Amino acid sequence: MVTQKNxxxxxxxxxIHHNISSVYDLVPYLPDQWxxxxxxxxxxxxxxxxxxxxxxxxxxxxxxxxxxxxxxPGSNYQLLKEQLLDKYNINYGILTGWxxxxxxxxxxxxxxxxxxxxxxxxxxxxWLEKDKRLLGSITVPKDPQAAVRExxxxxxxxxxxxxxxxxxxxAWGDPYFHPIFEAAYKHGLAxxxxxxxxxxxxxxxxLRYYVAWRSLHPQAYMTQVISLITNGVFDKFPDxxxxxxxxxxxxxxxxxxxxxxxxxxxxxxxPWVKRMPSDYFRDNLKFTTQPWDDLTAHQFLNVIDMMGSExxxxxxxxxxxxxxxxxxRTLPKQxxxxxxxxxxxxxxxxxxxxx
Amino acid sequence: MVTQKNxxxxxxxxxIHHNISSVYDLVPYLPDQWxxxxxxxxxxxxxxxxxxxxxxxxxxxxxxxxxxxxxxPGSNYQLLKEQLLDKYNINYGILTGWxxxxxxxxxxxxxxxxxxxxxxxxxxxxWLEKDKRLLGSITVPKDPQAAVRExxxxxxxxxxxxxxxxxxxxAWGDPYFHPIFEAAYKHGLAxxxxxxxxxxxxxxxxLRYYVAWRSLHPQAYMTQVISLITNGVFDKFPDxxxxxxxxxxxxxxxxxxxxxxxxxxxxxxxPWVKRMPSDYFRDNLKFTTQPWDDLTAHQFLNVIDMMGSExxxxxxxxxxxxxxxxxxRTLPKQxxxxxxxxxxxxxxxxxxxxx
Numbered sequence: 215m216v217t218q219k220n221x222x223x224x225x226x227x228x229x230i231h232h233n234i235s236s237v238y239d240l241v242p243y244l245p246d247q248w249x250x251x252x253x254x255x256x257x258x259x260x261x262x263x264x265x266x267x268x269x270x271x272x273x274x275x276x277x278x279x280x281x282x283x284x285x286x287p288g289s290n291y292q293l294l295k296e297q298l299l300d301k302y303n304i305n306y307g308i309l310t311g312w313x314x315x316x317x318x319x320x321x322x323x324x325x326x327x328x329x330x331x332x333x334x335x336x337x338x339x340x341w342l343e344k345d346k347r348l349l350g351s352i353t354v355p356k357d358p359q360a361a362v363r364e365x366x367x368x369x370x371x372x373x374x375x376x377x378x379x380x381x382x383x384x385a386w387g388d389p390y391f392h393p394i395f396e397a398a399y400k401h402g403l404a405x406x407x408x409x410x411x412x413x414x415x416x417x418x419x420x421l422r423y424y425v426a427w428r429s430l431h432p433q434a435y436m437t438q439v440i441s442l443i444t445n446g447v448f449d450k451f452p453d454x455x456x457x458x459x460x461x462x463x464x465x466x467x468x469x470x471x472x473x474x475x476x477x478x479x480x481x482x483x484x485p486w487v488k489r490m491p492s493d494y495f496r497d498n499l500k501f502t503t504q505p506w507d508d509l510t511a512h513q514f515l516n517v518i519d520m521m522g523s524e525x526x527x528x529x530x531x532x533x534x535x536x537x538x539x540x541x542x543r544t545l546p547k548q549x550x551x552x553x554x555x556x557x558x559x560x561x562x563x564x565x566x567x568x569x
Numbered sequence: 570m571v572t573q574k575n576x577x578x579x580x581x582x583x584x585i586h587h588n589i590s591s592v593y594d595l596v597p598y599l600p601d602q603w604x605x606x607x608x609x610x611x612x613x614x615x616x617x618x619x620x621x622x623x624x625x626x627x628x629x630x631x632x633x634x635x636x637x638x639x640x641x642p643g644s645n646y647q648l649l650k651e652q653l654l655d656k657y658n659i660n661y662g663i664l665t666g667w668x669x670x671x672x673x674x675x676x677x678x679x680x681x682x683x684x685x686x687x688x689x690x691x692x693x694x695x696w697l698e699k700d701k702r703l704l705g706s707i708t709v710p711k712d713p714q715a716a717v718r719e720x721x722x723x724x725x726x727x728x729x730x731x732x733x734x735x736x737x738x739x740a741w742g743d744p745y746f747h748p749i750f751e752a753a754y755k756h757g758l759a760x761x762x763x764x765x766x767x768x769x770x771x772x773x774x775x776l777r778y779y780v781a782w783r784s785l786h787p788q789a790y791m792t793q794v795i796s797l798i799t800n801g802v803f804d805k806f807p808d809x810x811x812x813x814x815x816x817x818x819x820x821x822x823x824x825x826x827x828x829x830x831x832x833x834x835x836x837x838x839x840p841w842v843k844r845m846p847s848d849y850f851r852d853n854l855k856f857t858t859q860p861w862d863d864l865t866a867h868q869f870l871n872v873i874d875m876m877g878s879e880x881x882x883x884x885x886x887x888x889x890x891x892x893x894x895x896x897x898r899t900l901p902k903q904x905x906x907x908x909x910x911x912x913x914x915x916x917x918x919x920x921x922x923x924x
Contacts, residue, residue: 306857383772389755415795417738417787423838425846426799428831429824433771433788444781464823468862469784471819475862478784483778491746491780507823507830516871537834 223555225541226306226562228502229408229459229530230348233288233312233420234333239340243332248325256279258414259315265513278532287534288312291344297310298533299347300543305559306347306568309337310459313353314380314410318501323357326412327364330436334368342373349566351406358390362397369401375566382412387441392450399451404544404565406457407438434467435461439499442456442474446486448494456499461502463501463527464509467520470495479552496523502530503557512549524553528562571777572610578910580896581661581917583857584763584814584885585653585703587696588643588667588759589688594695598687604681608826614670617767634889638859642889643667653888654702657896660914661702661923664692665814668708669735669765682719685710689723698727706761706923713745717752724756730921731759731812737767742796747805755805759813759920764789783860790816791824794854798828801841803849810920811854818856818882819864822875851878855920857885858912859894866903879908883917 234240237258241249261267269387274384279287279297288294299307316329330353348372354361360378368374377398379386386394386407398405415430434460448454473491481487508518518524531539545554562568589595592613596604606612616622634652635643643649654662671684685708697705705728709716715912716732722728734741741749741762753760770785790813804808828846835840864872873879886894898907917923 237734271633359762385772389689414771414773415792416769416785417740418769424835425828425831425839428835429828430771430791432823432827433791436771436785436788437770439869440781440784444778457883462823462827464826465820466866468787468817468819471862471864472817473780473784474789475860476861480779480783484780487780505830507826508833509826512873513822513826516875520744520868520871537794 223303224527224559225302226308226566226568227298227304227533227541228308228457228528228533228561228562229310229504230307230532230540231288231292231312231535232291232294232309232337233286234336235285239289240329242333242502243335248328251325260319273536275534276536276538276555291341295345299345299451303361303439304353304357304541306349306562306566308349308351308375308406308562308566309341310351310378310406310408311337311353311567316353317356317378317380318410318412319356321356323360326355327360329365331367334364336367337374338371342371345442346373349373349374349375352403353378356396358393363395365394365397365401365403369397369403374403376406379405379407380410381407382410385437387438387443387447389445391466392447394430395451396445399454404455404457405457407435407461408459409434409461411519431460431548432462432465432517432525433541435463435476439469439495440473443491443494444484444487446484448498449488450487453469457502457528457565458499458502459502459530460532461501462505462507463503464507464517466495466501466526467517467522471519476563492522496521496526499526500528500561501526502515502528503544504530506538506539506544509546511546514546514549518553524556525561525564527557527560528565534541570802570827578658579660579914580657580884581663581921581923582653582659582886582896582915583663583812583883583917584665584859584887584890585649585662586643586667586888586890587646587649587664588641589691590640590644594644594691595687598690599683603683606680615674616670623750628891630889631891631893646696649888650700653886654700659702659740659896661917661921662705662828663704663706663730663761663921664696665706665733665761665763665919666708668691668858669733669763670767670825671708672711672733672735673737673765674711678715680711682712682715685719686722689719692694693726694725695727697726699875701728704728704730706731707758708733709749715750716749720749720752720756720758724752724758724813729758731761733760734760735765736762736793737765740771742791742793742794742798742800744800747802750802750806750809754809757922759810759812761814762790762793762816763814764816786815787817787820791820793827794824794850798846799839799842801839803853804841804843809853812883812920813854814854814857814885815859815887815900817862818858819857819859821850821881822872826878849883851876854881855883855916856881857883858899859885859887860892861894861899864901866901869901869904874907879911880919882912883920884913
């Protein structure tokens with residue numbers, strides 16, 4: 215399916231935030247019981263209110279991604295096609311969406327389940343069916359049994375490639391959630407994790423400034439990775455693949471070394487973890503490039519060297535957010551072509567088993 | 570004061586956990602009001618109970634550090650002198666102690682203040698006065714005004730070199746705590762931060778396994794560093810020096826790049842932060858070697874290269890804990906002598922303004 219135009223420098227973008235223009239877009243896909251909450255009672259998704267939202271709201275999106283009708287950035291297929299897929303000759307674009315609130319919501323799981331299903335149906339009809347280059351993520355509720363049902367409902371759609379687990383203040387490696395990984399595994403789907411707005415920093419509610427909040431994002435990804443490994447998720451499902459999207463990658467070698475070192479001395483407590491933690495990192499985990507922390511080629515090659523693998527990083531733009539990373543400018547010019555090709559295309563192709 | 574014996578390969582150990590043999594050691598230094606809590610009511614320091622304590626209690630210490638009378642490891646000066654100071658020809662040993670609970674205790678600040686004072690007096694009489702090689706850390710309560718009074722009370726002791734801030738689930742950079750940094754600064758003291766047993770991981774109470782807990786320690790240090798920098802502590806006190814002890818160092822370059830990158834785009838929200846975050850890392854912060862995460866010389870030199878500084882790391886043993894790092898074996902043999910000397914001695918000498 216690689217286009218003629220871009221056979222030489224193929225690209226897969228692993229983090230595209232398509233969106234609904236408003237919550238009314240979900241109404242056609244909701245059972246009557248839940249339609250009423252939106253149409254009659256004016257239900258809106260909750261956003262955690264923290265001070266930096268004042269500054270974040272004004273600057274969340276690239277200014278040119280607002281459609282002409284003023285609707286939400288990322289909600290217009292034609293504009294996304296022009297500004298991203300066609301402009302950069304993207305071979306595949308992974309839609310990671312926006313609807314993490316249905317996944318991380320506490321309680322009221324029946325409605326959250328209905329919202330997740332509606333969002334998946336909306337994504338299939340309004341996005342996947344319009345463009346074969348677009349690949350989808352299955353939004354699921356936090357309730358494991360309901361999540362499994364949703365994976366079984368839409369998991370066999372040919373353009374659905376992964377289950378999306380939003381990151382909040384709980385750890386997905388908990389045995390309670392293992393049925394979700396099992397269902398993904400059975401359907402040949404990857405799992406992708408992406409931060410939601412409801413994460414706290416280590417230590418609690420310390421999120422006053424956006425610089426601090428952004429710098430602390432990787433903490434939430436560390437918690438997830440450590441949880442998955444120490445709870446034996448990859449021992450139960452050895453070929454399961456998990457992408458950690460938008461959480462950085464420069465911390466990864468440090469955590470590989472740290473966990474290996476701790477495991478050598480302390481594995482008696484987790485006998486179900488059979489391999490060195492760094493083995494799971496290399497064989498089961500992928501990390502994405504955006505936001506690119508201004509690394510030079512020399513620094514970036516150091517990180518790759520410390521990882522001991524060229525296969526752990528996948529390219530992502532984060533379109534249409536303000537900190538969009540362009541395919542043309544993200545990776546430093548001085549890195550070897552073979553490594554560039556792996557990051558821009560091959561690692562994601564293999565991760566998602568694409569042709 | 571460098572001994573003849575060790576002029577060629579001098580060593581400063583920046584993390585020695587001297588201890589009391591029991592809480593009764595503090596009684597002579599407590600006001601009558603608080604003596605009663607220990608003598609009459611059997612008060613004991615609280616330890617947070619988490620499952621891995623079962624396994625941790627049996628293995629917390631190097632087995633050979635238990636004194637012959639069976640008392641607490643680290644509580645016997647003669648044994649510590651033989652096993653550490655004399656054995657490895659340590660020029661200076663920084664006592665970081667054990668009494669973080671007085672610092673991170675929630676409420677009941679009057680008693681916590683009395684305990685901190687008693688512990689400091691015990692340290693002076695039973696440790697500092699016995700050996701000029703030993704240098705002390707001032708334990709303070711969390712209440713900033715009481716902490717300032719304690720710094721003023723013992724801060725001019727010639728062997729007291731730093732204020733010790735235990736790390737728990739709050740961030741020391743909060744303006745509420747700035748009087749503590751001001752007092753340290755005025756007295757020419759450094760500040761040292763060390764994890765306590767009361768830290769949670771990002772996301773809350775996810776600390777089931779020791780491998781996980783240990784791998785997550787650096788999160789708590791990240792929270793502190795980001796808090797100090799974004800709250801402008803180093804803009805208020807430009808020469809203030811802060812040591813992050815036992816929290817690892819391999820994550821540091823990643824956080825320098827991450828914060829610089831975030832700051833470039835988002836500093837409008839923190840205009841009081843005048844310099845690039847990585848500048849504060851290089852000029853104001855130090856990190857210690859223990860626990861050494863089994864880095865090879867090549868990997869270690871990569872980390873130093875990514876830091877852009879050879880002056881940010883100080884050697885530490887963590888005596889008498891089970892994961893003690895020997896001065897003879899910690900740093901890989903293949904690193905340059907000049908770098909080794911900086912880490913083993915010079916960086917700490919400069920940090921603590923020693924001769």
